Amino acid sequence: MIDLTHIDELARRLSGLVPASLRDSRDEIQENFKAVLQSGLGKLDLVTREEFEVQRAVLLRTREKLEALEQAVQWLEAELARGGQPEASAH
Incomplete structure (x- = not known):
């Protein structure tokens, strides 16, 4: 099982890199990053x-x-x- 705290932290870091003009939708972007990361890691043979x-x-x-x-x-x-x-x- 993949540790979701690491995915959450990575999603937070990625959303922190979003330009200031898009910061209003930061939570949504962070959730999208998290979903993409979980999906990608879930496909790996780990x-x-x-x-x-x-x-x-x-x-x-x-x-x-x-x-x-x-x-x-x-x-x-x-x-x-x-x-x-x-x-x-x-x-």
């Missing part, structure tokens, strides 16, 4: 910080498992290169 952190943790665990598997494969390859039979309990 995730929340929480979703991002969950996926980051999953990726980290997957990377750790991959590194462990790579080490196991290297060990097995070294055992086979020496002509030995790798023992199930050795690693």
Whole structure:
């Protein structure tokens, strides 16, 4: 979910840039800016910080498992290169 306080603040800033001759309709312009910003951001394929952190943790665990598997494969390859039979309990 997008934090609407940031959108409100941005809409206020944008309406503050409106020329003085249009300041009478400032509230209406600010609401229009807000609507356009919400609409535009709503169309983007965004995730929340929480979703991002969950996926980051999953990726980290997957990377750790991959590194462990790579080490196991290297060990097995070294055992086979020496002509030995790798023992199930050795690693």
